[in-house]
Amino acid sequence: MSYRVGVDIGGTFTDFCVFDEESGGLHTLKVLSTPEKPGEEVLTGIQELERRHGVAPGDISYFTHGTTVGVNTVIQRKGINLCLFTTENFEDVLEVARLKMPDPYDLFSRRPVPLVGREKVFPIPGRILFDGSEEIPLDEDAVLEALEGVRAVGGDGVVVALLHSYRNPSHERRVIEIVKREAPELFIVSTSEVWPIIREYERTVTAVVAGYVQPRVSHYLGSLQDALGKAGVPAEPMITKSNGGVMSAEAGKTRCAQMLLSGTAAGVIGACQIARMAKVENALSLDIGGTSADVAVVRSGMPQYGIGEMIGDFPIFIPTVSVTSIGEGGGSIAWVDPHGVLKVGPESAGSNPGPACYDNGGERPTITDAFVVSGFLGQSELGYGNVTMRTDLAQKAVATVAEKLSMSLEETAEAIIKVGISGMYLEVSKLVSRYGIDPREMSLVAFGGAGPMLACHVARELNMRRIVIPLTPGVLSAFGGLIADIKNDFIRTVYLDLDTTTAGTIRDGFAELREAAMTWIRDEQGFGGEATLLHSADLRYRGQSYEIDTPLELEWLETGDVAAIEAAFHREHERVYEHADEEAPVQVINLRMVVVGEPPKPALPLLAKAEGDPVPVGSVEVHVDGGRQPAGIYRRGDLRAGHRFQGPAIVTQDDCTTCILNGFSAEVDEYGNLILEAGE
Secondary structure, three states: OOEEEEEEEOOOEEEEEEEEOOOOOEEEEEEEOOOOOOOHHHHHHHHHHHHHHOOOHHHEEEEEEEOOHHHHHHHHOOOOOEEEEEEOOOOOHHHHOOOOOOOOOOOOOOOOOOOOOHHHEEEEOOEEOOOOOEEEOOOHHHHHHHHHHHHHOOOOEEEEEOOOOOOOOHHHHHHHHHHHHHOOOOEEEEHHHHOOOOOHHHHHHHHHHHHHHHHHHHHHHHHHHHHHHHHOOOOOEEEEOOOOOEEEHHHHOOOHHHHOOHHHHHHHHHHHHHHHHOOOOEEEEEEEOOOOEEEEEEEOOEEOEEOOEEEOOEEEOOOEEOOEEEOOOOOEEEEEOOOOOEEEEEEEOOOOOOOHHHOOOOOOOEHHHHHHHHOOOOOOOEOOOOEOOOHHHHHHHHHHHHHHHOOOHHHHHHHHHHHHHHHHHHHHHHHHHHHOOOHHHOEEEEEOOOHHHHHHHHHHHHOOOEEEEOOOHHHHHHHHHHHOOEEEEEEEEEEEEOOOOOHHHHHHHHHHHHHHHHHHHHHHOOOOOOEEEEEEEEEEEOOOOOOEEEEEOHHHHHHOOHHHHHHHHHHHHHHHHOOOOOOOOEEEEEEEEEEEEOOOOOOOOOOOEOOOOOOOOEEEEEEEOOEEEEEEEEEHHHOOEOOEEEOOEEEEOOOOEEEEOOOEEEEEOOOOOEEEEEOO
8 A cells, every 4th residue: 555645734723635546545634733742743643544544654655744834933933043144234134125014005014023133133344246246355354253243142043145146155155164164053044045036135034034944944844754754654754835846854954945835835736726627717715724814816727926925024035826824714813902893813712722612721702613603513523523513612702702792692703704704805805906806707716624614705705606615625735735746946147138149148047057956856856757847037128127037948048049038028028017118128137947846646536426416414593694594404425416505504524614605506516526606
């Protein structure tokens, strides 16, 4: 027997998805997360997989894992005591940043306090120019003085961010040599090692975020490797990456910048697969867990990529799947402010103590408790038997808010749900405005432990008419990691005019990137299958401030076909901005390379066709839309392809509960996806 295992750790539950390579079957599982003991939930899950499904640890041939250790370290500001070495007179790079308001929708928003305070930034005389030439030699004595400053502030590590290191990293490399010789106990990293891009702030903040979390991430990954080895799992753990691919855990120890959005990206990859299976062209993926909701745009069955995605309060400029995170989930706590206004979140009950209805010590009301009071939850166990809903405890918790609002329990529960949905609506509206898309023309792919529970409410607010609920929505992020490609990005800044005189330099630059990409996937990742290389370049018209990533053909690069490269850029500029200037000179700023290796992927079986109408296993009255309505209860495992029924309805399964509102019809497709359609 041989099994491929995907794992995703969330704030409340840790999800497992197992593919049996012999039978083609899928097994799923949820266990409670243990944020106080990271990694323990993985070992618990492996034990449960063997007990429930006979998946022996020694038969696990592939293990992929999504983690939030990095992003949580930034959000909670629990990284190392980090210092920063900059070029003299550029010590304020993190303070100045880009002088943008953090939230243009909030006039009172403030820029966050940098991860490295100004008192921990030390100047190093020496100057590399934009063309890579040395104007002022590096002052090595100043490096020694800076080290004394690091010791004085109790620094644990150093990020070296010197000007124009993307063109010539010699000064940064020399600083690292000196630090390693004089203070080997310090963690140290340079911007040219993390992501060597043009623009000082972008390069520096990316390296600072990576350096801030890397020791903690490295320790976590090392502990995971040791624990899996002791458990008898022979497979080298793979880590899902921010770009939607995977890499080895060993590589993640030193390149954690590439895995900071690990878990959220895997969910989008899973949603893209579901969209393709359901024949959905364009969609919003909605991943709601206990702590947060993650939203992404899917076009033509593919995720959207970008740079500058936020890790807590800070951007990183490594290519990532574009995901908007919202601080509201099923465990978001409802409370009344001093002015008597009902608020929901951002504080979450998480897995410990969890919502009050979990009977794990929680006493404050959450969105999940509100659904219990409304009658939608409490009809079955959740989390594969890990949670038995306590309606009485949910009512007791909601009552604490109801008394302050002078409302009934059911009215308060509905108000909690509406306020929670309004927060999600606000953030999703920002996303669709940024992309210039109309949500009414898209489908909503809802997953996560609370996604199917809240999907109809979100779709109503956005006027979306179609919802797709996967067969196992509660573990789709783990499934996404299981099917993700081995993938990595490479970049080289060249800053050239695009003409026949520079075609050779561009060709040679891509040749070096190809060599680095193939070395990474063959030697570092041990992948022996067919590898795909994707070439692109950041191009702009001379005088523009920012570039457009433009896909290129290898043939154009090999033959020096400058005209074809220019034409591709003009088309891309026309697509993005609806105009192009074909007479303007074009500049090449960065050369980009993506290497992709596609491992074997599970082929999901078709669901048996239905014979007759689905039979509900029961019914219950639910409070929704201001009154009580009867709702049929269906078991997801009983539904077959072609089954249809109307809302209000409740669909129960081990990993989540789907709440279908009045006005929505439900149909099961050939893969078992639940397709919800809103009426006129």
